[in-house]
């Protein structure tokens with residue numbers, strides 16, 4: 001794991017969130033969803049950390065915990081040297097202006113009754129007391145920064161396309177010049193041609209402002225383009241974290257390899273020649289994650305040790321991987337899993 | 350397994366006109382808007398041969414679902430109406446059938462699966478109940494026989510302990526299992542045509558890979574034709590034999606899948622390929638298509654892609670652009686003969 005330095009903006013350790021599941025007449029807690037189960041990671045200034053994983057792996061919960069929109073069950077979130085979880089109400093409000101969030105659905109995250117000027121201007125009024133022409137002047141600057149026009153100022157959300165609405169959300173998130181932007185699936189609802197526009201916009205804003213991004217997505221091929229480093233999540237845990245190109249081209253964890261192999265390549269010649277790894281069975285429930293390595297019920301390389309002992313994140317190439325293959329069996333010693341022969345083939349669909 | 354197997358073997362190499370399973374001709378569909386009607390599908394034509402998978406790709410709102418709902422005669426009328434065209438299936442124009450006649454075809458000879466399997470199922474009935482109902486709508490067999498068949502179908506689509514799972518309610522199934530159950534239902538009466546409208550869009554990529562594999566397998570086993578709708582060129586490259594590309598309600602290009610990706614004829618197809626994240630190396634800027642799709646209520650007769658097209662010239666915005674046949678392909682672009690467009694990398 002990367003040690004925190006003065007360059008570190010965000011440091012998360014042991015971050016855990018268990019949601020109680022209640023049932024019965026007395027609404028007693030019957031079980032716990034282990035949505036996020038002990039995460040450690042850092043984000044440097046000006047860096048993008050991508051967070052990938054399948055639905056339910058805990059990505060959104062992680063984003064909300066970082067911004068303290070929900071309280072963790074355990075763990076620490078240190079932002080620019082300040083322990084966020086220890087802050088009182090007022091201090092937390094000030095802190096929040098430095099960390100902003102944008103969401104997948106640019107439709108529901110804008111108030112349909114509010115004009116663009118009001119939506120983007122709201123944080124400026126609340127935090128900086130700006131009103132009238134002064135506020136609108138700042139809003140126009142922000143609109144232009146995200147590729148919209150001054151004449152859009154007094155329009156309503158329904159007058160914009162999905163991509164334009166996401167631009168409005170980005171402008172609003174940037175209004176207070178935050179140091180960290182948590183992007184939760186910001187392009188997943190957009191068409192591919194518009195997806196590329198929004199990603200290029202986020203990157204160009206990052207070049208200009210030095211903002212850090214925590215970029216959450218289920219799509220590894222998209223995450224690769226925005227991220228300097230990537231963390232891959234499975235059932236509430238980080239299974240691999242490291243340099244973005246390395247994760248994409250030389251994964252150190254079998255789950256990362258599976259994810260990569262499942263993304264169809266837009267070229268029929270290459271796509272039909274590729275070897276595919278078809279995962280066995282259904283994703284296990286986060287109510288009762290498998291023993292040992294949480295991926296062992298579906299992993300094509302699983303060994304006896306995997307069902308018993310939980311692997312920990314250990315250095316592997318330019319990153320870390322939590323997998324016994326590096327020490328047991330083939331003894332990969334930090335190399336890529338692409339070099340391995342599966343011990344047994346997955347059963348076909 | 351299939352009642353078509355033998356017939357298909359004898360006609361496998363023959364693609365004469367009478368071998369066409371489905372032919373959509375000059376289909377136009379409109380929806381009532383504030384003042385008058387807006388045409389959301391405009392003059393779309395394509396056909397499907399036996400055992401063929403035809404993909405329809407295009408961005409949100411381009412008319413893919415409206416096209417497939419038209420084939421099933423499921424366009425809500427009003428506000429919608431089929432303004433023009435024919436949909437010829439097994440020698441008859443579906444648009445001329447009564448609702449009763451159409452009901453005999455739907456779910457029997459033509460089946461459909463959707464992006465959100467949960468919305469297509471009734472939460473109050475077990476999976477088994479719903480499968481049995483689907484089978485008994487079209488086949489005069491006992492409940493017991495139908496239950497037997499339902500269990501066979503669940504087994505066929507890869508659901509473990511099928512007999513037990515028949516007793517489950519939809520909410521007890523994961524997204525991937527629900528889509529398998531939907532596929533089982535669609536196969537119940539051994540259809541000649543399966544329409545799959547974004548069947549994997551709501552699923553995780555690893556589950557998507559399983560479902561695509563399953564569709565490929567059952568298509569082969571049942572000898573069906575498939576109309577496969579998707580916005581994802583990767584998925585299209587994986588499963589389709591031929592592809593139609595839709596933009597703003599029109600078919601702008603149709604072609605064999607290998608030819609389309611190797612050398613697109615329409616600038617929009619090229620733009621889509623270039624915008625895919627896989628087109629660009631990790632650290633480089635992605636290549637978007639500038640601008641946004643036009644508002645269908647105010648499109649003109651000329652090329653609808655012109656405002657976003659990097660190959661546009663002065664004449665493009667002025668004339669009506671017809672769909673033109675070029676060998677075995679079709680394209681709607683004035684400059685198609687002059688352009689050397691970039692294919693998949």
Ligand SMILES: Nc1ncnc2c1ncn2[C@@H]1O[C@H](COP(=O)(O)OP(=O)(O)OP(=O)(O)O)[C@@H](O)[C@H]1O
Nearest residue numbers: 380389408409410411412413414415416428580645
């Ligand atoms: N019931 C309806 N009433 C009014 N307009 C409709 C209706 N159904 C569809 N439309 C319009 O028809 C056009 C085509 O819609 P369609 O659902 O076919 O798009 P699509 O290509 O399937 O898009 P997506 O990728 O989002 O599924 C859109 O402009 C849509 O708003």
Ligand SMILES: Nc1ncnc2c1ncn2[C@@H]1O[C@H](COP(=O)(O)OP(=O)(O)O)[C@@H](O)[C@H]1O
Nearest residue numbers: 019033035054055056057058059060061062286
């Ligand atoms: N408020 C909540 N109450 C109970 N369970 C929740 C809540 N929020 C999320 N979860 C559960 O936590 C797990 C992780 O969810 P989430 O962080 O949304 O995943 P992702 O964003 O990776 O799809 C899932 O099993 C989800 O159902």
Ligand code: SF4
Nearest residue numbers: 293296299306323324
């Ligand atoms: S620890 Fe074992 S089961 Fe887990 S990913 Fe590694 S090889 Fe697979």
Ligand code: SF4
Nearest residue numbers: 652655658665682683
């Ligand atoms: S007709 Fe002109 S504007 Fe339209 S796609 Fe062809 S080159 Fe582009």
Ligand SMILES: [Mg+2]
Nearest residue numbers: 059060061185
């Ligand atoms: Mg999420």
Ligand SMILES: [Mg+2]
Nearest residue numbers: 413414415546
């Ligand atoms: Mg659709």
